[in-house]
Amino acid sequence: MDTLKIADKEFTSRLFTGTGKFSSNDLMAKAILASESELVTVALKRVDIDNEQDKMLQSINQPHVNLLPNTSGVRDAKEAVFAAQLAREALETNWIKLEIHPDPKYLLPDPIETLKAAEELVKLGFVVMPYIHADPVLCKRLEEVGAQCVMPLGAPIGTNKGLKTSDFLEIIIEQSNVPVIVDAGIGSPSHAAYAMELGADAVLVNTAIAVSQNPVEMAKAFKMAVEAGRMAYNAKLASIKKHAEASSPLTSFLN
């Protein structure tokens, strides 16, 4: 698979994963390993910063895995900047997934506060990866203030509903000068493959893997789906026909 570059890092895998909702740290580590993901997001609020032996961090401490702390739980730009600074100090990374969702029910991102925080964090030297609604205009504004990628949602977070925003994602992908990573809502490998077929640069998947009956197998399935979707995108998909075309007859037994 062709590589993906964000800021100064190159990724072989276009599947990014998360650390929430697993039944154990051990299972989480195995799933991440199976996914071959090279970028794993972790909620700062879940990390015991003062404890160097934090079990979750230890579980994902693998040579090829980069940590991507997120600001989940903050409600405005001010809190987000504070959380990002804390993460940089604690985890020794200037990469930050910017999440600002004041709405506790649907966890929908606040576009105004996100743009404000992104601008400030870029100035502070962060690699900012903002989680946003699939808003093509906002993506362009974030790009202008220096965000290194955009992370539009496919559907409300944790819903597994798939690419409900596909029409807008297509516009974002078409217009963007920075990598587009589809985040939130991807519930199955086919959703991930679809996002890649649309031309997304990567996908971020957490719930669909963590909550499945077999997270390790599901992580592998997502890995393969992302690869297949990227391959299909590069190979250029055939045009859509109105009707199904029979590859092998189903009604010949009637003759």
Added chain:
Amino acid sequence: MNKTFQTLFDTYNWDETLASINSKTAHDVEYALSKTKRDLEDFKALVSPAAAPYLEQMAHMSKMTTKKRFGNTIQMYVPMYLSNECQNICTYCGFSMTNKIPRRTLTDEEILKEVAFLKAKGYDHILLVTGEANKTVGVPYIKHAMELIKDQFSNITIEVQPLDQHEYEELIEANLYAVLVYQETYHRDEYKKHHPKGKKSNFDYRLDTADRLGKAGVHKIGIGALFGLEDWRADSFFTALHLKYLQKTYWKTKYSISFPRLRPHSGGLEPKVEMTDRDLVQTICAFRLLDEDVELSMSTRESEVFRNNIVHLGITSLSAESKTNPGGYTVDPQTLEQFEISDERSTELIAEMLKESGLEPVWKDWETFN
């Protein structure tokens, strides 16, 4: 909710409906196929003569649609006939009152013997069937039979005489999951000819049975027509009309459609209208393209070859090794059957056929928590 299907049904005229179906053109069929959501006018086009050249395309679309919704699975069920006593005269049925056949109603011991046989085969969903003989095989008998076996099956469906709403409610309390009740034909006059005597001769009471079931709150209702009594295209349409009415009215209920064709039996009635294999495939595909979610069921009335192929074209549930006489599995194989089955393969062979076709036979898909 005092209105029933009858109110809607009476606004339709059989001959006009049939004429409307027969006047559909290739353009109507292509239009229907191009849509993602289809209505009853589209359904008319899909069961019309004009759709015949599109059968292969319909089959592919039906296959894909079914796979999307149901995956690669086929729900297995088996009928168990409790009684062949019947007070009705039905011209096409071996149980018809005037037929001089030995009558029997299973005892508790016999029921349990049959159940043991079917459980050993792996069945967990059972269909209890009786004729209509209210004095001997009324609600108390059916309820008793259900209570006798309810611990052994996750899903009990019945195909018995139409009952009143409160009777269905009583059976639901005893773990009833689903009820199958076929209209036989939606042609009012022809219906009368085929059911001259007995409670079944009341067309309207039978027509409104699904409404009583819906009001009683049963989980699933199965409807259908007996193809061969009247024009299959019109009977299919009225079944579809019935389905759509029920889905809108009793939206918490699931629905299934069956496609019985007239089979040889003791009464000896020849089909008035022939429904060929090709016609039956067209009908099944039309139902699937009308409704992605409705369950489509296929019995052992059909041949091996037909069943081997139809499991890929929209069918979602299948019976196997069926006996259509009470006690037919273990008790008294000599008693006359309701109709002759065509696919006589064992349960094991049917399961093998499904697996070889890439389908998983599902034995349990429901649990009643009462």
